[in-house]
Amino acid sequence: MALSLREYRARIRSVESTKKITRAMELIAASRIKKAQLRAQSAAPYARELTRAVSAVATYSNVDHPLTTEPEESNRAAILVVTSDRGLAGAYSSGALKEAERLSEKLKGEGKEVDIYVSGRKGIAYFTFRRRDIVDSWAGHSDQPTYDVASEIGAALIAAFVAGSDAGERIEEGEDVPDVPAVDEVHVVYTRFRTMLVQEPCAVRLLPLEVIESEETPPPDQVLPLFEFEPSPEEVLDALLPKYVQSRVFFALLQAAASELAARQKAMKSATDNAEELIKKYTRIANQARQAGITQEISEIVGGVNALADANAASE
Amino acid sequence: MNVSLVAADRLLWSGEATVVNTRTLAGEIGIMANHTPILSVLEPGQVDVRTADDGHWVAAIDGGFISVANNEVSILCDRAEISHESDFEEAKRKLDANAPAPAGSADTDGDA
Numbered sequence: 001m002a003l004s005l006r007e008y009r010a011r012i013r014s015v016e017s018t019k020k021i022t023r024a025m026e027l028i029a030a031s032r033i034k035k036a037q038l039r040a041q042s043a044a045p046y047a048r049e050l051t052r053a054v055s056a057v058a059t060y061s062n063v064d065h066p067l068t069t070e071p072e073e074s075n076r077a078a079i080l081v082v083t084s085d086r087g088l089a090g091a092y093s094s095g096a097l098k099e100a101e102r103l104s105e106k107l108k109g110e111g112k113e114v115d116i117y118v119s120g121r122k123g124i125a126y127f128t129f130r131r132r133d134i135v136d137s138w139a140g141h142s143d144q145p146t147y148d149v150a151s152e153i154g155a156a157l158i159a160a161f162v163a164g165s166d167a168g169e170r171i172e173e174g175e176d177v178p179d180v181p182a183v184d185e186v187h188v189v190y191t192r193f194r195t196m197l198v199q200e201p202c203a204v205r206l207l208p209l210e211v212i213e214s215e216e217t218p219p220p221d222q223v224l225p226l227f228e229f230e231p232s233p234e235e236v237l238d239a240l241l242p243k244y245v246q247s248r249v250f251f252a253l254l255q256a257a258a259s260e261l262a263a264r265q266k267a268m269k270s271a272t273d274n275a276e277e278l279i280k281k282y283t284r285i286a287n288q289a290r291q292a293g294i295t296q297e298i299s300e301i302v303g304g305v306n307a308l309a310d311a312n313a314a315s316e
Numbered sequence: 317m318n319v320s321l322v323a324a325d326r327l328l329w330s331g332e333a334t335v336v337n338t339r340t341l342a343g344e345i346g347i348m349a350n351h352t353p354i355l356s357v358l359e360p361g362q363v364d365v366r367t368a369d370d371g372h373w374v375a376a377i378d379g380g381f382i383s384v385a386n387n388e389v390s391i392l393c394d395r396a397e398i399s400h401e402s403d404f405e406e407a408k409r410k411l412d413a414n415a416p417a418p419a420g421s422a423d424t425d426g427d428a
């Protein structure tokens with residue numbers, strides 16, 4: 001017994017308070033997941049309608065738009081990494097960051113320069129610690145993202161992309177090109193929420209947009225509606241596509257939020273379990289130490305009594 | 317016809333309606349049943365809907381889209397406030413809280 005009983009008791013108390021904290025965090029995360037899922041559900045109608053509208057325009061008109069045009073050559077890419085603001089979520093943030101690094105290596109391998117955009121303090125800390133440049137970052141909303149944040153991020157990414165698509169021409173025309181580094185493609189790395197137990201980091205290309213032409217097949221007795229576009233297909237598309245991008249970013253943020261909370265709940269649950277395990281172990285050791293102390297005391301008393309008896313016997 | 321008003325973060329209203337009045341970039345538009353399919357950009361302003369059960373509501377929207385096809389009307393916008401849900405006092409308080417910002421600069425969506 002290296003430590004005294006008192007020290008074991010102190011350890012048990014400290015683990016118990018850790019357990020209380022992790023248990024509380026687990027419960028908070030669990031209740032927030034429900035909210036996050038609800039939020040993801042209520043954002044679904046908008047995304048669905050928007051997708052439908054975009055594919056309608058794509059199907060019924062042959063309009064090229066800067067946001068959908070593949071650049072002839074791509075030599076600069078932007079990656080938006082969605083991480084959490086706070087830790088204690090197991091491997092959640094590091095999973096997304098690892099995926100981002102993998103994608104960044106791949107893009108660099110293709111001879112592209114990579115610009116990093118980050119959402120979430122963990123990601124910002126990761127890149128600042130490694131003295132890597134971050135073009136733009138957002139934080140403070142990772143577990144409950146709002147559409148405003150999503151549209152801000154979307155606008156920044158679109159600005160960078162649009163700057164890339166016509167920067168050459170504009171410089172020739174002597175225009176001022178905005179200060180953002182122009183990129184030819186934009187990727188988003190976020191954690192997809194599959195189930196409460198499985199969340200996987202994934203990377204998708206956001207820009208140029210790949211517009212899926214109408215996936216809806218009309219009912220057999222109807223033909224697909226022939227849309228009229230007001231004021232014009234170009235203008236409708238002009239207004240529609242940025243919204244589409246923003247809603248995709250919003251979707252990524254919502255998924256990431258749900259994943260973060262699920263990861264946190266899982267991590268906190270295993271922390272609570274571990275704390276219970278530790279408490280059990282320490283209680284056993286402490287009991288042993290206590291028993292050893294008692295045994296030692298008894299044997300000291302017995303030894304003392306015997307010695308006294310021996311001494312008395314000898315003196316008589 | 318079936319009308320739904322969808323904001324970015326939730327579905328505000330969905331149901332049967334007889335007339336939808338609103339304003340697009342091209343001008344006022346009124347939609348009744350069997351309207352020709354149309355996809356149009358909306359101006360920030362209001363949407364005025366007469367429901368099938370003789371009800372009526374208006375909503376404030378910050379721009380967006382309207383799409384009409386097969387008697388399905390969907391109005392999409394970033395943010396919307398529907399008349400029977402909004403609280404005038406609350407809105408006024410919020411407006412006062414944001415007083416330094418000039419009125420009408422409410423649209424913060426940064427279309428690039």
